[in-house]
Amino acid sequence: MVTQQPITLRDVARAAxxxxxxxxxxxxxxxxxxxxxxxxxxxxxxxxxxxxxxNSLARGLKxxxxxxxxxxxxxxxxxxxxxxxxxxxxxxxGAKYTVVIAxxxxxxxxxxxxxxxxxxxxxxxxxxxxxxRHDPAIDGLREAGMPLVLVNRTTExxxxxxxxxxxxxxxxxxxRHLVELGHRRIAYxxxxxxxxxxxxxxxxxxxxxxSEGIEVDADLMVSADWFQEDPGANAFRELLERDVSFTAVxxxxxxxxxxxxxxxxxxxxxVPGEVSIVGYNDMPFADKLSPPLTTVHxxxxxxxxxxxDLLLETIDQPTSMADAIRLRPELIVRGSTQPPVx
Amino acid sequence: MVTQQPITLRDVARAAxxxxxxxxxxxxxxxxxxxxxxxxxxxxxxxxxxxxxxNSLARGLKxxxxxxxxxxxxxxxxxxxxxxxxxxxxxxxGAKYTVVIAxxxxxxxxxxxxxxxxxxxxxxxxxxxxxxRHDPAIDGLREAGMPLVLVNRTTExxxxxxxxxxxxxxxxxxxRHLVELGHRRIAYxxxxxxxxxxxxxxxxxxxxxxSEGIEVDADLMVSADWFQEDPGANAFRELLERDVSFTAVxxxxxxxxxxxxxxxxxxxxxVPGEVSIVGYNDMPFADKLSPPLTTVHxxxxxxxxxxxDLLLETIDQPTSMADAIRLRPELIVRGSTQPPVx
Numbered sequence: 070m071v072t073q074q075p076i077t078l079r080d081v082a083r084a085a086x087x088x089x090x091x092x093x094x095x096x097x098x099x100x101x102x103x104x105x106x107x108x109x110x111x112x113x114x115x116x117x118x119x120x121x122x123x124n125s126l127a128r129g130l131k132x133x134x135x136x137x138x139x140x141x142x143x144x145x146x147x148x149x150x151x152x153x154x155x156x157x158x159x160x161x162x163g164a165k166y167t168v169v170i171a172x173x174x175x176x177x178x179x180x181x182x183x184x185x186x187x188x189x190x191x192x193x194x195x196x197x198x199x200x201x202r203h204d205p206a207i208d209g210l211r212e213a214g215m216p217l218v219l220v221n222r223t224t225e226x227x228x229x230x231x232x233x234x235x236x237x238x239x240x241x242x243x244x245r246h247l248v249e250l251g252h253r254r255i256a257y258x259x260x261x262x263x264x265x266x267x268x269x270x271x272x273x274x275x276x277x278x279x280s281e282g283i284e285v286d287a288d289l290m291v292s293a294d295w296f297q298e299d300p301g302a303n304a305f306r307e308l309l310e311r312d313v314s315f316t317a318v319x320x321x322x323x324x325x326x327x328x329x330x331x332x333x334x335x336x337x338x339x340v341p342g343e344v345s346i347v348g349y350n351d352m353p354f355a356d357k358l359s360p361p362l363t364t365v366h367x368x369x370x371x372x373x374x375x376x377x378d379l380l381l382e383t384i385d386q387p388t389s390m391a392d393a394i395r396l397r398p399e400l401i402v403r404g405s406t407q408p409p410v411x
Numbered sequence: 412m413v414t415q416q417p418i419t420l421r422d423v424a425r426a427a428x429x430x431x432x433x434x435x436x437x438x439x440x441x442x443x444x445x446x447x448x449x450x451x452x453x454x455x456x457x458x459x460x461x462x463x464x465x466n467s468l469a470r471g472l473k474x475x476x477x478x479x480x481x482x483x484x485x486x487x488x489x490x491x492x493x494x495x496x497x498x499x500x501x502x503x504x505g506a507k508y509t510v511v512i513a514x515x516x517x518x519x520x521x522x523x524x525x526x527x528x529x530x531x532x533x534x535x536x537x538x539x540x541x542x543x544r545h546d547p548a549i550d551g552l553r554e555a556g557m558p559l560v561l562v563n564r565t566t567e568x569x570x571x572x573x574x575x576x577x578x579x580x581x582x583x584x585x586x587r588h589l590v591e592l593g594h595r596r597i598a599y600x601x602x603x604x605x606x607x608x609x610x611x612x613x614x615x616x617x618x619x620x621x622s623e624g625i626e627v628d629a630d631l632m633v634s635a636d637w638f639q640e641d642p643g644a645n646a647f648r649e650l651l652e653r654d655v656s657f658t659a660v661x662x663x664x665x666x667x668x669x670x671x672x673x674x675x676x677x678x679x680x681x682v683p684g685e686v687s688i689v690g691y692n693d694m695p696f697a698d699k700l701s702p703p704l705t706t707v708h709x710x711x712x713x714x715x716x717x718x719x720d721l722l723l724e725t726i727d728q729p730t731s732m733a734d735a736i737r738l739r740p741e742l743i744v745r746g747s748t749q750p751p752v753x
Contacts, residue, residue: 106456113448137511137532145496146695151488158514167528169479169509172500186509190479327699353488357669359701 076121085115096121097134136166138380139187142198143175147296147324148352149369150198153220156373157196164381166193173199175295180206188215194380200224202265216383220376222265223393230383232376232394234367236266239398240273243319243347243365246400248281250408252317252345256289258304258329260296260321267292270321270349288313293325301328309336316344316409323348323355323364326405330358345406360404367398418463426457434458478508480722481529484540485517489638489666490694491711492540495562498715499538506723508535515541517637522548530557536722542566544607558725562718564607565735572725574718574736576709578608581740582615585661585689585707588742590623592750594659594687598631600646600671602638602663609638612663612691630655635667643670651678658686658751665690665697665706668747672700687748702746709740 082092087108094100095112104112115121138161142150157168169192173180180199184206187195194216200207202225210217211229219231247255257274260267271290278285291308293300301320305328308315320326326348333340340346340360348355351366375394424434429450436442437454446454457463480503484492500510511534515522522541526548529537536558542549544567552559553571561573589597599616602609613634620627633650635642643662647670650657662668668690675682682688682702690697693708717736 101455102459106452109456110449110452113452117448146493148490148493148695151493154487154512155514158512162513162528165528167511167513167532169511170496170500171504171509172497186504186507190509330699353490354696354699357672357696357700359699 076119078121080119081112081116081121084119085112087112134193134384135191137169137190137192138166138377139169139171139190139192139195140198141171141173141180141183141187141195144172145170148354149221149322149350149367152353152370153198153373153376156370156375157377158373160374160377161381164377166377166381168196175199184210188213194218194384196220196376196380198222200265201263202268214387216380216387218376218380218383220372224265228391230379230391230393232372232379232396233265234369234372234398235395236269237273237276239349239365239367240270240319241277242398242400243349244274244277244281244283246363246402246406247317247319247345247347248283250317250345250406252409253283254286254289254315255283255317255319256291256308256315258301258308258318258320258325259290259292260325261292261294267296267321274319286313289315293321293328296322296324298324298328298331301325302331303328305329305332317406318344318346320346320348323350323352323362326362326364327358341405341407342410345409347406351401355401356403358405363403363406364401365398366401368396371396418461420463422461423454423458423463426461427454429454476535476726477533479511479532479534480508480719481511481513481532481534481537482540483513483515483522483525483529483537486514487512490696491563491664491692491709494695494712495540495715495718498712498717499719500715502716502719503723506719508719508723517541526552530555536560536726538562538718538722540564542607543605544610556729558722558729560718560722560725562714566607570733572721572733572735574714574721574738575607576711576714576740577737578611579615579618581691581707581709582612582661583619584740584742585691586616586619586623586625588705588744588748589659589661589687589689590625592659592687592748594751595625596628596631596657597625597659597661598633598650598657600643600650600660600662600667601632601634602667603634603636609634609663616661628655631657635663635670638664638666640666640670640673643667644673645670647671647674651680659748660686660688662688662690665692665694665704668704668706669700683747683749684752687751689748693743697743698745700747705745705748706743707740708743710738713738 078092079089082089092112095104095109101109171183173183196218198221200219200222204224207224217229219229221233223231259271262268262271275285288311291304293304326346329346348362348364351364355362355364420434421431424431434454437446437451513525515525538560540563542561542564546566549566559571561571563575565573601613604610604613617627630653633646635646668688671688690704690706693706697704697706
């Protein structure tokens with residue numbers, strides 16, 4: 070048995086004796102009016118004769134744009150995401166695209182079914198906030214030629230454009246703020262290193278601690294099961310049970326910091342009186358917490374906008390470079406940090 | 412000049428010399444693969460020659476379900492909405508529908524362009540959180556036969572199914588809570604009565620005050636320009652400038668209550684020491700505010716779910732009754748209310 074190569078646009082163009090760009094315009098309902106009817110008929114006949122696959126993902130992508138873009142994210146009720154969605158929308162609507170949102174709840178089955186639904190819907194591209202460092206779903210989408218942009222998190226396999234905050238710089242800001250206040254025993258309440266943000270923030274904490282001359286004590290490092298309040302509380306409880314001394318905490322995100330707040334309240338530990346806490350993201354209402362949370366502001370609205378622009382480029386020019394855009398965060402000092410009481 | 416009848420699917424089918432059902436399949440991107448390419452080309456050419464309006468609402472509704480539903484809301488970054496979106500999605504995804512979100516920012520032009528985009532996209536129905544009490548846009552959509560469900564807010568013209576919280580009951584809970592604590596001088600920081608929630612909460616405040624035997628003093632009533640923090644702060648400042656005495660405030664929503672918090676902090680007024688404050692909605696992180704906000708919990712996730720179910724019914728049976736579902740809220744007592752200091 071001979072393995073058949075899939076029929077390409079070039080094959081169709083050659084058979085119809087037209088330039089590939091003409092064949093492409095003729096096959097695409099949006100651009101078909103630009104081609105004369107005789108040529109359209111010839112191209113369609115050639116496509117049919119060759120069995121050019123009209124149902125393949127490639128067809129969805131090449132022949133007719135739906136002007137829809139999918140945004141796949143873990144959970145819209147995570148306060149990180151609504152401003153990012155607004156950024157995406159504000160940029161995409163200008164280009165007459167709309168955004169379809171789907172939540173995966175970090176569940177692999179749900180993610181698969183959500184991505185299937187997006188493909189059936191023939192979205193023109195996908196923005197994914199769900200990347201894992203090794204992510205077969207993303208590999209599959211890339212192989213299928215789906216225009217992709219990753220936000221917030223990236224994969225290690227590269228080759229996919231991404232827009233993220235600069236985690237290394239951001240954690241450095243958090244740590245140096247605490248060091249400048251005089252803290253030396255600084256704990257890290259991290260998040261799973263199976264996703265890029267978890268790993269990058271952990272690595273950044275370790276490397277900035279070393280370069281600031283702060284002891285990196287394994288007993289002061291703990292990891293929440295996820296970037297959420299309850300897992301953050303559990304991790305902070307675990308840290309307290311170790312009975313090691315520390316005067317400050319860097320949390321891998323604001324919700325984890327919130328979990329630390331909960332345990333501090335529960336155990337009568339004063340923040341920032343006894344322990345200073347720095348969060349990450351600057352989610353909405355971080356300034357309204359008690360105490361208002363010192364945190365690292367990630368420009369999530371801007372991440373959404375830039376991701377939209379990058380996706381539109383990728384849709385127009387599938388061969389364009391895989392840019393990895395990192396936006397600079399900013400330290401926001403509020404009421405949850407102060408010098409240690411000696 | 413002769414008034415032209417709109418070109419119908421039958422006209423296109425006749426011109427292309429195919430059966431109308433074939434023309435329909437050829438015009439619909441979802442079913443087009445079922446028709447041979449030569450026929451597709453003929454139908455598309457006929458449609459173009461006749462000027463068949465491929466974007467008409469009728470076509471979107473009759474020829475092909477898109478299995479997409481639009482959710483038009485003022486602003487996704489208002490914390491009320493993400494849980495509502497999750498409720499919509501959880502219910503609609505089960506029926507293989509997806510949700511397209513669009514923000515209007517309470518801007519009439521933007522609303523019009525967003526609704527146009529939804530119609531072009533041929534959504535199968537719309538969920539609107541943007542209703543005004545008199546709303547020509549909704550009238551237009553109804554006349555066009557678009558399946559609609561209103562959430563949160565309703566119109567006064569009736570005839571459109573809606574799912575809302577029971578504002579009358581909810582404001583009653585807030586007011587009676589304060590009365591039971593011993594408050595008699597209770598201010599109301601309201602919201603525009605041009606939308607149903609603003610009017611209903613205002614009316615509920617007045618009627619519950621009367622039935623509880625509380626004086627309804629016009630000097631204690633003030634209205635924020637919108638359901639947001641800064642307008643809430645401005646309204647509360649205006650109230651304080653009147654120099655009338657009060658010991659408690661009912662705010663028309665949590666963000667307005669948050670504006671009252673801001674002004675209280677700014678002017679050194681203790682909450683709840685000097686003034687008790689009750690919010691409305693129980694938005695995420697209301698429990699994390701300082702002090703944690705006593706508020707009326709509106710089941711927004713459930714509103715989303717029920718709206719989805721109602722919309723699916725309406726799509727399947729366009730003649731079904733216009734149900735007005737009101738979900739019961741619940742008082743959540745936290746730290747922002749206490750008995751008045753006499």
